[in-house]
Amino acid sequence: MDAIALAAGLTLPWLLGVGALFALRPARTPVVAGEGPWLLGTGYLLGAFLLTLWMRALSVAGVHFSLAAIALPLCIAAFALFALGWRRQRAVDPASDNAHAGWFALPTLTGALRVLWWLLLAWLALRFALLAVEVATRPLYPWDAWTQWATKARVWFEFGRIVPFARVNEWLAANGSVYFDASPEYPPTMPLLQVWSCLLIGRWDDTLMNWPWWQAGVALTLVVYGGLRRLAVSAPASLIGAFLVATLPLSNVHVALAGYADLPLAAFYAAAVLAFLHWASTRDPRDAGIAALLLVACTQIKNPGWFWAATLLPAAVVVLLPRRGVRLAWIGFAVAIALVIVLARIEISVFNYRLKFDFAPAWGDLVQSYFLLGNWHLLWYGAVGAALLAWRQLLSARLAPLTMIVAAGLLFLFFVFAFTNASAYVADQTTINRATLHMAPVIVVFLVLAWQAFAQCWAAAHPPLVADAGPAAPPA
Numbered sequence: 001m002d003a004i005a006l007a008a009g010l011t012l013p014w015l016l017g018v019g020a021l022f023a024l025r026p027a028r029t030p031v032v033a034g035e036g037p038w039l040l041g042t043g044y045l046l047g048a049f050l051l052t053l054w055m056r057a058l059s060v061a062g063v064h065f066s067l068a069a070i071a072l073p074l075c076i077a078a079f080a081l082f083a084l085g086w087r088r089q090r091a092v093d094p095a096s097d098n099a100h101a102g103w104f105a106l107p108t109l110t111g112a113l114r115v116l117w118w119l120l121l122a123w124l125a126l127r128f129a130l131l132a133v134e135v136a137t138r139p140l141y142p143w144d145a146w147t148q149w150a151t152k153a154r155v156w157f158e159f160g161r162i163v164p165f166a167r168v169n170e171w172l173a174a175n176g177s178v179y180f181d182a183s184p185e186y187p188p189t190m191p192l193l194q195v196w197s198c199l200l201i202g203r204w205d206d207t208l209m210n211w212p213w214w215q216a217g218v219a220l221t222l223v224v225y226g227g228l229r230r231l232a233v234s235a236p237a238s239l240i241g242a243f244l245v246a247t248l249p250l251s252n253v254h255v256a257l258a259g260y261a262d263l264p265l266a267a268f269y270a271a272a273v274l275a276f277l278h279w280a281s282t283r284d285p286r287d288a289g290i291a292a293l294l295l296v297a298c299t300q301i302k303n304p305g306w307f308w309a310a311t312l313l314p315a316a317v318v319v320l321l322p323r324r325g326v327r328l329a330w331i332g333f334a335v336a337i338a339l340v341i342v343l344a345r346i347e348i349s350v351f352n353y354r355l356k357f358d359f360a361p362a363w364g365d366l367v368q369s370y371f372l373l374g375n376w377h378l379l380w381y382g383a384v385g386a387a388l389l390a391w392r393q394l395l396s397a398r399l400a401p402l403t404m405i406v407a408a409g410l411l412f413l414f415f416v417f418a419f420t421n422a423s424a425y426v427a428d429q430t431t432i433n434r435a436t437l438h439m440a441p442v443i444v445v446f447l448v449l450a451w452q453a454f455a456q457c458w459a460a461a462h463p464p465l466v467a468d469a470g471p472a473a474p475p476a
Contacts, residue, residue: 002201002208009071009200010211014040016074017047019081024286027088034229034238036103041222042271042290044215049268049297050074052192059162066160067199107235117236120243127246128218134256135214140206144182145259150206151181153194157204162188187300190261213258220267221246224441227274231281233452241448245270245441250375250433261302262434268297269308270441273405276312280319280401308438311408315401326395329404333411340415365429366417375433376440383443386450393453406446409439 021039055070063069109117140150156162165184166174190212197209225242229235245251254263272294279287295312298305314332318325370380387394394403417432 005200005202006197006208006211009067009196010215012071012074012078013047013051013215014044015047015078016043016050016081017045018043019078019085020046020050021290022085023081023088024290025085025089026284026286031103032230033105033107033235034226036226037222038226038230038274039103041219041224041226042275042294044219045223045268045271045297046290046293048193048212048215049189049293049300051196052189052300055192055196056162056188062161064160065156065195065199070196070199109236113236117239120239124221124243124246127252128214128221131217131252131255132214135210135258136207138207138256140210140259142257142259145257147182148186149191149259149261150194150209151179152186152188152191153198153209154204155179156188156191157195157198162192186261186303187305189297189300190264210258213255213263216264216267217246217251217255220251220263220270220441223267223271223274224445227271227278228445228448230278231274231449233448237448237452241444244379244444244447248376248379248437248440250437251440254437260434262437265298265301265305265308266438266441268294268301269305269438270445272298272309272312273402273442274445276315276405277402280315281398304435304438307412308409311405311412314404314408318400318404322397326400326404333407336411337415366432369429369432370436373429375429376436379440379443379447382447386447386454390450390454390457393457394450396453399449399453402442402446402449405442406439409442413439 018039021043051070051074054074055065058065058069107117140146152165155165164178165181166178167184168180171178171180193212194209197211198204201208221242224245225238228238228241233241251263251266254260272291275287275291275294278284279291291312295309298309314329317329317332321328370376390399393399413432413435416435
C-alpha cells in the first residue's frame with residue numbers, strides 16, 4: 001500500500017506542472033522536437049514548486065496539512081489545466097490526433113548512431129533503476145540533511161503546518177515557541193516535499209520521504225535533452241548532453257544520499273537557463289514567464305539561488321540590447337568586481353557568508369577538485385576544450401547569452417571561495433563541489449552548444465569536395 005500511495009501522490013506534481021505547461025502552449029503551433037521531454041522534466045519542477053506554494057498558503061491560512069486539503073484542490077487544478085490545453089489544441093488543429101504522436105517521436109537514425117542511441121538510453125535506464133533502489137532502501141544519511149533540512153520536515157509533519165525556526169539565541173529566548181536547527185533561515189521548499197511524501201504514507205519515514213530527489217534527477221535529465229532539442233541541437237548530441245548530466249558522479253551521490261538541496265537547485269537553474277535561451281531565440285513571452293518562475297523557485301530552494309538567478313541579468317542585457325549588450329555586460333562585471341572589493345574591505349555578511357579582503361584563493365585545491373578528482377569525470381576538460389575550439393563564436397548572437405551566464409556563474413563561484421569565509425571549506429573538497437553542482441548542468445549545455453557552433457563553423461569553412469563529373473556532354 002505504501003508503494004501505491006507514494007506512486008499516486010508523487011505523480012501529482014508531474015500532473016500539475018505538465019498540465020500548466022500544456023495549457024500555456026501556444027495555439028496553432030506544431031509539436032517541435034524535444035517538446036515532450038521538456039514538458040515532462042520542466043513540468044515536474046514547476047509542479048513540485050507549486051505544490052509547496054500551496055502548502056505554504058494552507059499553513060498561513062491555518063489549515064492543517066492533510067491529503068484532502070493538499071491533493072484535492074491540486075488534482076482539480078491539474079484536470080482543469082489539461083482540459084483547457086486539450087480544448088485549445090483541438091479547437092485550432094483538426095489534425096491534432098496525429099500531431100500528438102510527435103511528442104515523443106524517436107529520431108530517425110541508422111548504423112552506429114542508432115546503436116549508440118539505444119545504448120545510452122539503456123545505460124540511463126539502468127542508472128536510474130539502481131538509484132531508485134538506493135532511494136527506496138537507504139535511510140537519511142548525510143550530515144546537513146540531518147541538521148538543516150529534515151529537522152524542519154519532521155517538526156512540520158508532526159504539527160501539520162509550518163512553525164518557525166530560529167538561531168540558538170532566539171530559540172533560548174523564545175521559551176519553546178520556536179524550534180532550532182543549524183540553518184533556520186533556509187527556504188522551506190525541500191522540507192515541504194519531504195512532508196508531502198510522509199503524508200502520502202501516513203507516517204514519518206526518513207527513507208521513503210526522499211523520492212523527490214530521484215524525481216529531480218530524472219526531471220533534470222529530461223530538461224537537458226528536451227531543452228537542447230528545442231534549441232535545434234541534433235538528437236544524438238542532445239542525448240549525449242543529457243547522459244553527461246545524468247552520470248556526473250556527484251549528481252548521482254546527491255540522489256542516492258538524498259537530503260541536500262544542491263541537486264534540486266541545479267535542476268531548477270538549468271531549466272531556467274534553457275527556458276531563457278529558448279526565449280532569446282523566439283521572444284515568446286511564455287518562455288520568459290517560465291524562466292522567471294523557475295528563477296523564483298531557485299531562490300526558494302536554497303539561499304544561493306538568489307545569486308544564481310542574478311547570473312541571468314547580463315545575459316538579458318545582451319539579448320535585449322544586441323548592439324551594445326556585450327559591452328554593457330562586461331562593464332557590469334567590472335562594476336560588480338569593484339563593489340565586491342569595496343564590500344570585502346568593510347567585512348559585511350551575506351547569508352552568513354562573511355566578505356573579507358583576503359585574496360588568497362586555494363588554487364591547488366581548486367585545480368584538484370575540478371581536474372584531478374573523480375567528482376566531475378572529464379566535464380571541465382571538455383568545457384575548456386569546447387570554449388577554445390569555439391572561441392570565435394562565444395560572443396555570437398546565438399552563444400553570447402549563454403557565455404555571459406557561464407561567465408557570471410564562474411565569477412560568483414570564484415568570489416565566494418576567494419573573498420569570503422567559505423575559502424576555508426575549499427580544502428575539504430565538499431562545499432566547493434556542492435556549490436559547483438549548481439551550475440554543472442549549465443556547463444554541460446555550454447559544452448554541447450559551443451561544440452555545435454564550432455562544428456557548424458568548420459562545416460561552412462570546409463565544404464565537402466564534389467567529385468569531378470568530367471566534361472559536359474556536347475549539345476544535341
